[in-house]
Every structure is written in structure tokens, then in C-alpha cells.
Amino acid sequence: MSAGGSSWSEVLDRPRFRLKSPALKAIAADLDARFSEPPSNPARPRPAPLASVAVLKGLLECCPCLFNQVEVAPTSRAIVHFCEIALGARITDQNVTAAFAVQHPKSPGWRYPPATAFRGSGGTVMELLCSEVLTSGGIPTMPHDTARWPVWNMPGHILLNEGKMGDLKALGDILVPCAPTNLIISVKSEKAKERLLYSANSIEGIGFGFFDEPSEFWTARRMQLYKRMGFSAIYMPDSTLALLNEKLEDQNRSQYAVNINGTALYRPLTQFTADMLRVVGKSAFDL
Incomplete structure (x- = not known):
């Protein structure tokens, strides 16, 4: 729900990734070519970005909307983010019950669903809400x-x-x-x-x-x-x-x-x- 980055290169230039220029440009080019569109409903999964396990993990943490586009099981934090997107607002005590309903397994109300089923702990999702x-x-x-x-x-x-x-x-x-x-x-x-x-x-x-x-x-x-x-x-x-x-x-x-x-x-x-x-x-x- 933040303003986000202006490009994939800007995202990858964060200190947490510690990428040198050639590697940064190669990963950014792959992201630009295959992940330039916003999330979709239904999800249209594709192979994960061409990056190391550590870089991919960091990308999914920084940009959880990618879980709508890759065949990787979403994290608990990503589930909370998808709830937030469905509400179109930050999660507060005024709408947290609605956020809970969005992710309920019996009747999910995703605006943009994760591409892969959630396999984590439902209890952790509740804690993060x-x-x-x-x-x-x-x-x-x-x-x-x-x-x-x-x-x-x-x-x-x-x-x-x-x-x-x-x-x-x-x-x-x-x-x-x-x-x-x-x-x-x-x-x-x-x-x-x-x-x-x-x-x-x-x-x-x-x-x-x-x-x-x-x-x-x-x-x-x-x-x-x-x-x-x-x-x-x-x-x-x-x-x-x-x-x-x-x-x-x-x-x-x-x-x-x-x-x-x-x-x-x-x-x-x-x-x-x-x-x-x-x-x-x-x-x-x-x-």
C-alpha cells in the first residue's frame, strides 16, 4: 500500500540485495520482460524471476504482489498484504474483521488471489493481522x-x-x-x-x-x-x-x-x- 518503486532496478538497488551492476541489470531485465504488469484476477502464474534463492526471497518480501504471479506458496505476511489490497486500505481495528473474512478458506474474497495455495500457519496470519x-x-x-x-x-x-x-x-x-x-x-x-x-x-x-x-x-x-x-x-x-x-x-x-x-x-x-x-x-x- 506504499508508493512503491519506480522501476525494478530501483527495487534491486536496495542495500539488502547487495547486487553488483551486471547481476542487477540481468535480474532487472528479466523482471521488466516478464513482470511489468500489475496483479490479475484470475492469477496468471509464470516461472519465478531468474535470481538466486536469497534475492528471490528478498523480492517476494519487498513486493508480495509477486505471489500473484509466481508458482511459489505465499507467506503469512503476503496473505495479510492481499487482504489489505482487497480492502483498498490499511488494516485497522475498524476493518480487521473484514480483512479476516477476505482470507477465510471457506469463502475467500481476494481482489487478486495468490497464484498458489497458502501452506503456512493460519495462526501466524491471525497474529500478523x-x-x-x-x-x-x-x-x-x-x-x-x-x-x-x-x-x-x-x-x-x-x-x-x-x-x-x-x-x-x-x-x-x-x-x-x-x-x-x-x-x-x-x-x-x-x-x-x-x-x-x-x-x-x-x-x-x-x-x-x-x-x-x-x-x-x-x-x-x-x-x-x-x-x-x-x-x-x-x-x-x-x-x-x-x-x-x-x-x-x-x-x-x-x-x-x-x-x-x-x-x-x-x-x-x-x-x-x-x-x-x-x-x-x-x-x-x-x-
Whole structure:
């Protein structure tokens, strides 16, 4: 969704490729000859650019639209980019539910589809959708240093499935720095099940998902367990939350749907960015 480069030569001239002039010109000529058109629907795959494995990987990272044109399985980040293209806008908490629907395997809504089926982890796609929401809202992903440790920039967030932080993946998916303990976001798809309940590990936890079963959340015992396990908030689509709140009111259980701070435990995804901006680098007691 950026302005992009003016030519393939400009893309290949980036420091990350470290290409000398003859090699750069040869790869650029191949790209100009076979990849000068925009993405298409349906996809029209062709042999991959004539480049080394490292250069091809870099090209696909810089220009994920190429996954619409080559017979290479798309990465999770490319899937998020194709969702963004389908929406025609950056992914935010206001449209992330629509972005999720774009990539749903049962009824994908691609504007330009990947040329090859996605073979990666659906969970990683969900995490990156949440990460994109944070980035669009002003809490970007922290970069890595040469040793693959995050460079702590504020405001910012850390993906716990990348770099040296991958050793902490069992604790959750995304870390948002905050006092007195960092917030750990556990990202799920449509079902919470017990996996969400135990993902907080009695640390301050946040649930973020595209949950479609309000019955997973409305019993008094389940709300007590979420609070006991350390959840401060669980974010879900507005439609699911509306049904959930209606049930809680009908059954006179709304008093259970609060966190340790006495504020709402269940919240709409459309409130997620505002809440994270209010507490990142500050106090979780304001959540």
C-alpha cells in the first residue's frame, strides 16, 4: 500500500540485495520482460524471476504482489498484504474483521488471489493481522538487531514468534510494553476453546480474536476463570459481542463480565487500538 518503486532496478538497488551492476541489470531485465504488469484476477502464474534463492526471497518480501504471479506458496505476511489490497486500505481495528473474512478458506474474497495455495500457519496470519492493526494505530513492530533481539522503541510491540523472542512463544503471541507487567496478547481465530483460557498463564493477558460463538464466553464460571487467569480484556467482533451482551443481560450475569480493574472484560475489536494507545508504555491499570 506504499508508493512503491519506480522501476525494478530501483527495487534491486536496495542495500539488502547487495547486487553488483551486471547481476542487477540481468535480474532487472528479466523482471521488466516478464513482470511489468500489475496483479490479475484470475492469477496468471509464470516461472519465478531468474535470481538466486536469497534475492528471490528478498523480492517476494519487498513486493508480495509477486505471489500473484509466481508458482511459489505465499507467506503469512503476503496473505495479510492481499487482504489489505482487497480492502483498498490499511488494516485497522475498524476493518480487521473484514480483512479476516477476505482470507477465510471457506469463502475467500481476494481482489487478486495468490497464484498458489497458502501452506503456512493460519495462526501466524491471525497474529500478523493483529500486528498490522497495532502498526496502523501508531504502535509499530519493534525491529531486530543483528543478533535478532528486539530493539526497544516506544511506542512499539514485539512479535513473540520471531527472532530470539521465539523462545517465549508459549506465553503468547504479541507483547505490548506496559507497567506493572507487560501485556501479552493471545491471538485466536474463530474459536476460543480452552486454548485462550490458559494462554494468559496468570500474567496480564489480552485476548484478540474473530470469535463467532458467544456461548464460549457467557457462563459465570468461564468469566471467573478468565479473571483468575489474568485476562484484562478480550476483544471480539462487534456482532459477537452484541449477542454476548444480550445474553448476559437476559441471564443477569453482566456483573461477572469485568476484569480486575473493574472495567469491561469483553470489548469490541473496534476499541482495541484506542485501548492499547492509552496503556502502551504507561499503566495497565488504565485498561
